[in-house]
Amino acid sequence: MATLKDVARLAGVSVKTVSNVVNGYSFVKPDNRRRVEEALEATGYRPNLGARNLRRGRTGFIALVLPELSIPYFAELTGLVIAAAQEHEWNVLIEQTFGTLSGERSALASLGPHLVDAAILSPEALQVDDFQLTVPSVMLGEHAVDVPISRVGIDNVAAAQAAVRHLISLGRKRIAAIGAHPHRGTAALRLEGYRAALAEAGLPFVEELVVPALNYHRADGAAAMKSLLDLRTPPDAVFCFNDLLAIGAMRTAAERFVRVPHDLAVVGFDNNEESVYSSPSLTSIAPDKAAIASAAVDLLQRRAGQPDLALEDVQTPFSLQVRESTVAR
């Protein structure tokens, strides 16, 4: 592999002059510049990023801490974060936590200025005390309590409210919710939106219609739906806090011969690709994932240069995608 030294020797100039050409420094004689560029071409020089970053005092990486890549929402988001990071000359280091407290803690502990320049976090279990961050960070989603960290995400209350309003507008009266969670801030806000929509329509809040989910996988949605269908009066609609829960719920409905949307309307949250092709296709809240990814990376870019900026809370847009799970073809 060619180094600056090799190129310099070939071009008959000093290492620094080559470095100057590579980095677009203005004051290089046209003649030398040409010779250096030819030498660069001839050797196929590529900068050694490790060395460059060592010298520049950066690592060239940002961490993306998330529960699991096999969750479609995070897979899709990761692809977009990688694309956004490329524009800032950052590579993305992925850390999977599997949504456990210990996984998240060890991921956070392993971060640090020696490894990454900044971090994007999607925590699910972290407590307030855990946020002892040594690099500029931003979190996606929502935290339950006041934590000293910037945030990027949609307005979860408004989004949940929009979802439930949609169900109400279809004439549904007994609307369940799947995905309540004791510690997750996002869950609390979605529940709040759910309550707000009910209240606004004069519908009662019924305790038994709110089903918790410890995880947000398809299996959890399926299990939650079973318990709802076992009620004396089952719901005529269900708002699931993510698409996987909704897919699981629809699966249970199909097994029990409950017709969606006729007997049961279903709304999800995340708008996974999967939900467009399910049978029936799934009505879902669609956050603008590309906007989230680039907002997060931009924010880190700003703070990497200037670490002590005031905390930010960036709201990204969302929309409601209406499909067959609430409105039949």
Next chain:
Amino acid sequence: MATLKDVARLAGVSVKTVSNVVNGYSFVKPDNRRRVEEALEATGYRPNLGARNLRRGRTGFIALVLPELSIPYFAELTGLVIAAAQEHEWNVLIEQTFGTLSGERSALASLGPHLVDAAILSPEALQVDDFQLTVPSVMLGEHAVDVPISRVGIDNVAAAQAAVRHLISLGRKRIAAIGAHPHRGTAALRLEGYRAALAEAGLPFVEELVVPALNYHRADGAAAMKSLLDLRTPPDAVFCFNDLLAIGAMRTAAERFVRVPHDLAVVGFDNNEESVYSSPSLTSIAPDKAAIASAAVDLLQRRAGQPDLALEDVQTPFSLQVRESTVAR
């Protein structure tokens, strides 16, 4: 961030002695070792990986070149590759090519010993001439022609044959295939397995039942299925070359009121999570993804130390997961 120098000053020894302790060198006086360890603890020292790797002449990274993270198969695989790489002290750098020739070429061009120690490739469009690799590499899947690169993956012919045999064993006679592709080696082998299974059962190979797919997304499966259902005599079964195609195909079937599996049995390939919860759930060839991931990383580990080993072809196991798309509940 504490460096070796800081630790050395605190412990009252030289930098090298600290380095020796950190790297588990035996001959350090117990007394010094203790002092160094205390200093390490006190400063919270973490090695600067960039500097270490620069000195050691490695980068600490392997590249994972794949079409797109939003494709579930690759998302799941990536999670497993990351886990496997961690055991070899490697971090994973993800490059998305979006399955295009230019994307794959530029990903390959950007690789090199300055950036990664080795690479795992999942190419779809690359030509023989493109395989001018400068780092130890392994490819997943299958190539159409002889390419000088090691490979890890399942026996695609046998797997496809198992899938089609299953359809035949159910009494299906007019079995279609979706996913033929002019350049993809994997597609050619799956088609070969399809033909072999038909031949072995004495069923005719019918040209019109083999539908190409330029991409392997859900939409492509849906489109292909439409063309099959428009035939004068539609098929009574379809073998899709991946699960996404199958999901798309089932979606079209539902839209046309074709009952799966009664009128049409469907088999996929990849065994995505999604396929377990679709309605109906999808029978699929299940490659052992964890085995693929760890075999690929192990292989690279071997070759990173010793670059000129003979090419290898590692076969990993697979199984057929029978679900509702071929056998009704």
Next chain:
DNA sequence: CATCGTTGTTCCAACGATGTAAAGACTGAG
């Protein structure tokens, strides 16, 4: 007591890049 091998430690150079400062080349004005 000189020599020896074994341990334990330090010093120095190097990995490949870039910032700094200073030297060298060139220009035009006086």
Next chain:
DNA sequence: CTCAGTCTTTACATCGTTGGAACAACGATG
């Protein structure tokens, strides 16, 4: 022809780490 001022290039130190050589301390040996 000199001098100041601007461009252009270079030598050197440095980022944090590790490999190798050199050196120091030690008890054991002849």
